[in-house]
Amino acid sequence: MAAMIKKTCMLFVAAVLVTMVAVVPRGEAAIGCGTVVSYMKPCLPYVTGSGPLGGCCGGIKGLNSAAKTTPDRQSVCACLKSLAGGVNLGKAAALPGQCGVNIPYKISPSTDCSKVK
Template sequence: MAGSVKAVCMMVLVLMAAMASRGEAAMGCGTVVSDLTPCLPYVTNRGPLGGCCGGVKALYNAAKTTPDRQSVCNCLKTMAAAYPINLDKAAGLPGQCGVNIPYKISPSTDCSK
């Protein structure tokens, strides 16, 4: 449990630093972290899918504009670089949660497009 809290705190700090370096985005990384924290056990191979889909759907519904989606994309890439995430599980989350997105979730995704 303490490891999970430490990981979440570290993720928040990394994302805040990333935001500060890019300036204020349309949708903050704090929202991304908040919505996707329930997914961490699953995408780090430490637990089941659990309540992850609620956060995935909330994030999908909140990111309506192109700048919002670009901001979410950049935050996700920062998270993926900071943690040992199972990329196959992360890429499969939208489908598992009933969310249809028109792009592939991958560290190589160009967030500017």
């Protein structure tokens, strides 16, 4: 089971990195998907249904603090959106509220990240 989660996570990371090359305009500072994955890694067991919330809130709060600019927030949004596959979307969307963090968009595959300010 752990090996399958690890392979799935690595596949998501690869897909996210490829996606981000196309999404983030060159020359604008933005948080990369590797950074997003690092912050969100503690949430993986919870959103895949294999573990508790655990240290997830620390990652969410840290990521929210790091995303200071509009390009940062749009980049984080795009990364989260692309990571949504294979997770419980209800749990993922509820994470900010559970952790007491207010973000300007819903974590969902249907979110238009270009409209995030």
